Amino acid sequence: MTSLSGSLPVDNGAANTVREIAQQPALWREVDRIVAQARPSLDAFLLPLTARADLRVVLTGAGTSAFAGRVLQSALGRRLGRRVDAVSTTDLVADPRGCLAADVPTLLVSFARSGDSPESVAATDLADQVLSDVHHLVITCNPQGSLARNHADRPNSRVLLMPAASNDQGFAMTSSFTCMTLAALLALGGEAPGGIAERLARAAEWVLEDAGVERTIAALVDRAPERLVFLGSGALKGLAEESALKVLELTGGAVVAMSESSLGFRHGPKAVLNGQTAVVVYVSNDPYTRQYDQDIVAELRAGLAPGSVVTVSAGPRTPSQAGSADTWLLPDLEGVDDVALALPAVVCAQLLALRSSLGRGIRPDNPFPSGEVNRVVQGVILHSLHN
Known part of the structure; x- marks a missing residue:
């Protein structure tokens, strides 16, 4: 790769x-x-x-x-x-x-x-x-x-x-x-559409191999945001949660990351926004749900600096249409269920977290060398449940 x-x-x-x-x-x-x-x-x-x-x-x-x-x-x-x-x-x-x-x-x-x-x-x-x-x-x-x-x-x-x-x-x-x-x-999940795993694998390979994707991620990391917000609806809200955790983990907490639903963000969590905040919005493939994702994108782009709000969505395969610094497109995935879209989409977040970590001189394989956070959790005392 x-x-x-x-x-x-x-x-x-x-x-x-x-x-x-x-x-x-x-x-x-x-x-x-x-x-x-x-x-x-x-x-x-x-x-x-x-x-x-x-x-x-x-x-x-x-x-x-x-x-x-x-x-x-x-x-x-x-x-x-x-x-x-x-x-x-x-x-x-x-x-x-x-x-x-x-x-x-x-x-x-x-x-x-x-x-x-x-x-x-x-x-x-x-x-x-x-x-x-x-x-x-x-x-x-x-x-x-x-x-x-x-x-x-x-x-x-x-x-x-x-x-x-x-x-x-x-x-x-x-x-x-x-x-x-x-x-x-x-x-x-019952009978999945034929070849869905292969389609997802090919989309992820494109994300990993395409120089344009590398440039779009680098452009966001070069802004050195102190806060990263991930938004998504339905299944993509779970993806937003995982994405925020990846950034928080791999940067050793140096970048404050949070997640919310596209609609829920206005109800208080929007207070996190400042001049050093970047936002990634996962755009649903469902036509109804997508409207709410697009609404929050428009609202945020109107209030934040250019390049601070990035969307990740299904898009065309043609490399010349692969997106821009604020629009990351996953090829050949139009119409797939959001639960499937989440898999190649999370690769974007993983790469963003990796680059954010390295950009701050942190070693991603062990971002907590003093051991305050562990790969397999430690320190849990299990207590008996008495009926």
Whole structure:
């Protein structure tokens, strides 16, 4: 990926992060094959559950893994015709009786890069304790993690392992996030449009390889914004949350990043804007929803300096129409569901976070060398739930 790594310093502390961002298109193709091969087993496990009209699906994880659920929630709800809720493990562990108050048949879908975070295992244990009828689909990148091992042989569980390379060794989750999100969409979303994984992979390859994309990202980073805001609607609000976390993580907190919905931003969060703020708006493919995204873009561009507001949206394949410094277009994705659009779109945010980190002399593979924030969370004390 020449445009991603060719212009970076050799000793920049970013080798893992660069490799893990760049490998995503190849891994998405592998995820497509993994899910296809597992389809008979997955269908035998999932179809009797999703046939139940009273089924509740809970998508859970912590941090980036929780945002995978938020990206997927609305699309899976529509496709399954069932109640689907994204509930982070951090909320579930802290308040299991509140998060699982309805004792209905439940499919708990757990997303975990390592599967060794304390809340990952605790969330599944608490669900078993609180609910009378619960099944588990574990989507993880680490076959040796506690979560995968604990659920490997349980009759009410299935473990779906991601490609080995998706178990990111860099600090921030990149390929692990996109692989798990795609796997859940393919496994639970019913019949996906033919070749969707290939279309997404090609769009991401274009983002990674096109010099024009490199220039647009560099133009925004060169502004050295102190604050970065990401906005999106529906599934793209979950993407905005993940994007803000990537910038916050990879810059070691040097850039303050936040997220909101396109409509919600006016209700107080807009106070974050100042002369050193840049805004990235993810524009929905849904014609109705897109109107609200475009409204906030117009409003923000009227009030902020030129180049401070960037849009990311589906667009034409022709390189000459690939966009400008304030319009980043993802090729050949017009009309795809926003949950799918989110995957190549997040690559833009990953590259923006990477460049912002390097531009401040931070080493992205380990932006917290003193250890105050860790790759796998530490310091959590789990407390017993007494019925």
